[in-house]
Amino acid sequence: MPTTLADIKKKLDGRIGSHVMVIAQAGRKKTTERHGIIHETYPAVFVVDLDQAENSFERVSYSYTDILTKNIEVNFVEELEKEA
Template structure:
């Protein structure tokens, strides 16, 4: 039980460092239903974290527990900002 508690605490600390950043969320809702959205990790709380989804005609806040991440019911991927690559023509 102590190992599970440490794992949940480690997940929470990891998410706390990414508050305000854009993430890709994949949540398994059972019976072949999967929710895939891109949102912003809005806040972390002692038992849950909140993701804000801002899409045209779809504004919602979703909350999940850290145990959902541990059991892989929820998968989170940090979105990297696309960096512009500048190429020079050497002619």
């Protein structure tokens, strides 16, 4: 996994349009799992268009810092399917 904010942004820049599963910390020992597609990257955040069958809202944004501090985990669906 990339170790700097610039590395994280660069990796996500190259994966726009990729299907992802985002696992986010939602409090003490709770996590939320969301599926979607990386829509856009910006200097401080990236936007994921969510699967409408699973979520009541269209998109969500996360900061690269969330990945670095392990508040969220981003898994690329193609890579998960290869491992299975």
